[in-house]
Amino acid sequence: MNYKEAYQMWLESTAIDTLTKNELMELSSEKEIEDRFYKNLEFGTGGLRGKIAAGTNRMNVYTVAKATQGLARYLAAHSVSPSICIAYDSRNMSDVFAQTAAKVLAATGVKVYLYESLRPTPMLSFAVRHIGTSAGIVITASHNPKEYNGYKVYGSDGGQITDQAAKEILELIDETDIFTDIRLMELREAEGKGLLVYIGEEVDKAYYEKAAGLVIRKDLVKEKAGELKIIYTPIHGSGNIPVRTMLEKLGFSDVQIVKEQEKPDGNFPTAPYPNPENPQVFNIAIDMAKELGPDLIFGTDPDCDRIGVVVKEDSGEYKVLSGNQVGILLSDYMLNARKGEGILDEKDIIIKTIVTTEMARTIAKSYGVQLIDVLTGFKYIGEKIEEFERTGSHHFVLGFEESYGYLAGDFVRDKDAVIASVLIAEMALYYKTQGKNLSQALNDLFNEHGYYKEHLISIEMEGKDGQEKIKSMITALRDNTPLCVGETKIRITEDYQLSQRYNKDENSIELINLPKSNVIKFILEDDSWFVVRPSGTEPKIKIYASVVGAAMADAEEKMEAFIKNINLLLNM
Numbered sequence: 001m002n003y004k005e006a007y008q009m010w011l012e013s014t015a016i017d018t019l020t021k022n023e024l025m026e027l028s029s030e031k032e033i034e035d036r037f038y039k040n041l042e043f044g045t046g047g048l049r050g051k052i053a054a055g056t057n058r059m060n061v062y063t064v065a066k067a068t069q070g071l072a073r074y075l076a077a078h079s080v081s082p083s084i085c086i087a088y089d090s091r092n093m094s095d096v097f098a099q100t101a102a103k104v105l106a107a108t109g110v111k112v113y114l115y116e117s118l119r120p121t122p123m124l125s126f127a128v129r130h131i132g133t134s135a136g137i138v139i140t141a142s143h144n145p146k147e148y149n150g151y152k153v154y155g156s157d158g159g160q161i162t163d164q165a166a167k168e169i170l171e172l173i174d175e176t177d178i179f180t181d182i183r184l185m186e187l188r189e190a191e192g193k194g195l196l197v198y199i200g201e202e203v204d205k206a207y208y209e210k211a212a213g214l215v216i217r218k219d220l221v222k223e224k225a226g227e228l229k230i231i232y233t234p235i236h237g238s239g240n241i242p243v244r245t246m247l248e249k250l251g252f253s254d255v256q257i258v259k260e261q262e263k264p265d266g267n268f269p270t271a272p273y274p275n276p277e278n279p280q281v282f283n284i285a286i287d288m289a290k291e292l293g294p295d296l297i298f299g300t301d302p303d304c305d306r307i308g309v310v311v312k313e314d315s316g317e318y319k320v321l322s323g324n325q326v327g328i329l330l331s332d333y334m335l336n337a338r339k340g341e342g343i344l345d346e347k348d349i350i351i352k353t354i355v356t357t358e359m360a361r362t363i364a365k366s367y368g369v370q371l372i373d374v375l376t377g378f379k380y381i382g383e384k385i386e387e388f389e390r391t392g393s394h395h396f397v398l399g400f401e402e403s404y405g406y407l408a409g410d411f412v413r414d415k416d417a418v419i420a421s422v423l424i425a426e427m428a429l430y431y432k433t434q435g436k437n438l439s440q441a442l443n444d445l446f447n448e449h450g451y452y453k454e455h456l457i458s459i460e461m462e463g464k465d466g467q468e469k470i471k472s473m474i475t476a477l478r479d480n481t482p483l484c485v486g487e488t489k490i491r492i493t494e495d496y497q498l499s500q501r502y503n504k505d506e507n508s509i510e511l512i513n514l515p516k517s518n519v520i521k522f523i524l525e526d527d528s529w530f531v532v533r534p535s536g537t538e539p540k541i542k543i544y545a546s547v548v549g550a551a552m553a554d555a556e557e558k559m560e561a562f563i564k565n566i567n568l569l570l571n572m
Contacts, residue, residue: 003037006056010037015179016062020054035463043067043173045166045379049141049150052093056178059093059141059149061100065182067151068101070173071135072108074165079134083111085199087124088139089238089303090264091149094118097139099187101151106190107183110134116198118238118264120304121152122407122416126207127199129158129411140303143275146268159382159413163515204242210411211246211419216337220433221426225251228429229294231285232421233258235274236265239304242418252425256292258285258299268302276301276308276404279320286310286318295437296428300417305378306404307417309424311439324357324454325442326424327400331360332445333427334398334408335367344369349394351381353401354496354521355531355544359452360400363445370394375496375517376533378405382413402454402544450548453555455563457543458535470534470541473570477520477532485524486565492523528558530566543570 001009010016011024027033036055041048041063048067050059075082086102088094095118102112113131115124121138128136136154144150153161153169161169176182190196215221230247232255234240240262247255260270261284268274271281276299285297289312297310297318309321321329331350338344348369352360353376364371374380381399388394389410400406405415408423431441446452461469481493493502494512496519501510519533528547535542547562549555 003034006037007033009179010054010056013179015182020060020062023054031463038464040174043070043166043170045161045163045377047137047150047152049144049148051147052149059097059151061096062178062182064097064100064151065104065184066176066178067173068104068137069108069176069182070169071137071153072105072110073172073176074169075110075134076108081111082109082135083113083131083133085113085115085124085127085131085133085136086138087115087119087121087127087136089121090118090236090266091139091141091302092146092266093149094139094266097149097151098137100184101137101139102187102190102196103184104182106187106193106195107185109195111194112190112196113199114196116200120238120242120300120416120418122305122412122414122418123204123207123242125154125158125412125414125416126210127203128154128156129413130203130206131199132156135161138303142303143273143277143301143306145273146266154414157382157386157413159386160377160379162379162383207411208242208246208249210409211422212249214409214419214422215250215426216334216341217426217430220430221250224429224433225425226253228252228254228296228425228432229292230255230425231258231288231292231294231297232256233261233282233285233299234264234304235261235271235276235281235299235301236263236268237274237300237302237304238264239300239417240264242304243300243421246418246422247425250422250425256288256294258288260284261299274302276306276320277323282308282310282318282320289318295432296425298421298424300421301404304417305415307406307420307424308404309438311437311442313439319439321438321442322454323400323402323404324359324452326404327352327402327406328357328359328363328445328452329427329438329442330398330400330406330420330423331363333430333441334423335364335369337430338397339367345395347393347395348397349388350397351384351399353377353380354494354519355533356400356402357452357454357546358527358529359445359449362449366449369397375514376401376519378407378415380515381407385410385413402456446552451550451552451555453547453549453552453559455545455559457545457563457566459541459543460539461541462539466539471518473541474518474520474532474534477570482522482569485522485528485530485569486561488524488526488528490522491525494521494523496520528562530562532570
């Protein structure tokens with residue numbers, strides 16, 4: 001079926017409501033019609049994500065219901081008495097999509113545990129494990145602009161579903177007719193039949209207790225938490241209540257909230273791109289800081305799984321730390337704290353993704369503990385936690401990725417900004433007692449381990465043409481592997497689609513024991529590296545780059561030249 005036929009079917013179907021049909025009839029651009037209907041919104045291990053609008057390639061109640069009908073069939077095939085937890089964030093339509101999913105699942109006999117109000121994504125991961133359901137759904141588009149929403153599916157372990165599960169669910173979704181196969185049960189009826197239960201305070205309290213238990217220097221926090229001055233912004237998202245609840249629970253009483261960004265609002269009026277990677281989201285917080293003089297500023301994204309940290313440098317300027325820099329600080333702090341408390345163990349391990357700073361490996365080695373890499377995506381960190389829990393081979397200390405995601409503990413299986421806020425507050429408090437702020441602590445680490453500098457190039461390529469261009473760019477790199485970047489030779493090429501690591505110096509090929517992914521990494525003779533991959537959640541191609549310098553100015557100069565040479569190599 002081509003896009004014109006799909007468009008016409010939506011206009012003619014009695015299953016589609018009048019408002020949706022009116023929206024479609026008002027479309028005047030043939031290109032827009034094509035983009036909305038040339039394919040179904042893709043369902044992968046990250047679930048669904050797309051712009052909120054009518055059409056098969058958009059997020060709406062019909063595409064959500066179709067995906068949920070497929071998921072319901074999958075659960076029925078894999079569980080005797082299937083059940084599911086559902087959460088949602090502050091985005092536009094999140095509550096409606098969550099209720100739509102609940103109605104479909106209840107109609108197929110799946111018992112639904114639905115949060116009665118918005119919650120962070122990691123609290124959904126916890127609820128799945130705590131209640132013991134077969135799966136979980138969270139309605140969120142994380143840090144995307146207001147036009148987007150999404151639908152993420154979790155397995156019974158609380159982690160995002162595996163590639164195999166996603167493949168099976170997708171097959172069942174594709175077999176579902178969006179007009180005739182959808183069944184709905186009203187929420188009141190579902191509740192009366194015992195197929196719908198609202199999740200309340202008991203689960204929240206259990207989560208808060210677990211999170212509080214992650215504090216390492218417990219005496220320090222108990223005695224001095226009230227001395228740390230914090231400015232926090234939820235960036236119009238779901239973090240406001242849980243983050244403040246945790247800080248208050250641990251005694252961090254001097255917390256000022258960015259009032260303009262406190263209330264949940266899916267239009268994100270003060271932050272069009274509500275991502276803590278974007279320095280502009282902290283402008284109001286930094287203005288407050290100039291008056292209040294806090295020790296720490298941090299903000300969480302709409303579904304509160306990512307966190308950004310702002311520090312005051314010696315120059316007096318405020319700077320947003322990169323995700324890598326926060327990960328470096330946490331890696332060193334947590335290992336140092338464990339050593340100080342006498343609980344550092346040779347089984348301790350840190351997990352990072354292949355696009356995340358190598359400085360973390362150097363830090364881990366200095367404490368005599370292991371660090372391993374996984375593919376980009378926190379689900380792969382979650383899978384490793386599950387493996388370590390099963391085998392007892394390692395003790396998970398910290399998992400992180402450069403895109404502002406961090407996790408400690410084993411009771412959540414996704415990145416968690418509530419947990420991260422607790423650890424970052426403890427860390428900032430410790431350094432304050434040592435007469436330092438986080439900027440000074442970071443400089444100390446650079447002086448000790450080397451000046452690592454990372455950079456991300458993110459290029460948006462929307463629509464059908466954009467997706468095809470992204471694929472062709474990576475295919476061209478794979479088919480015509482470069483020998484050098486500028487004048488520096490490439491020493492190792494890692495192709496995660498082919499599962500091969502090719503060492504040019506040794507003329508050897510080694511197997512990469514990770515799931516296949518359309519990602520290529522190049523490691524140069526001077527230990528700089530870059531990675532090219534398509535985004536898993538946005539219509540973008542991403543290029544990650546890293547260099548090491550003798551000083552920060554040297555690293556910055558190297559990075560500038562490196563990026564220029566990468567752009568020449570990729571014809572950008």
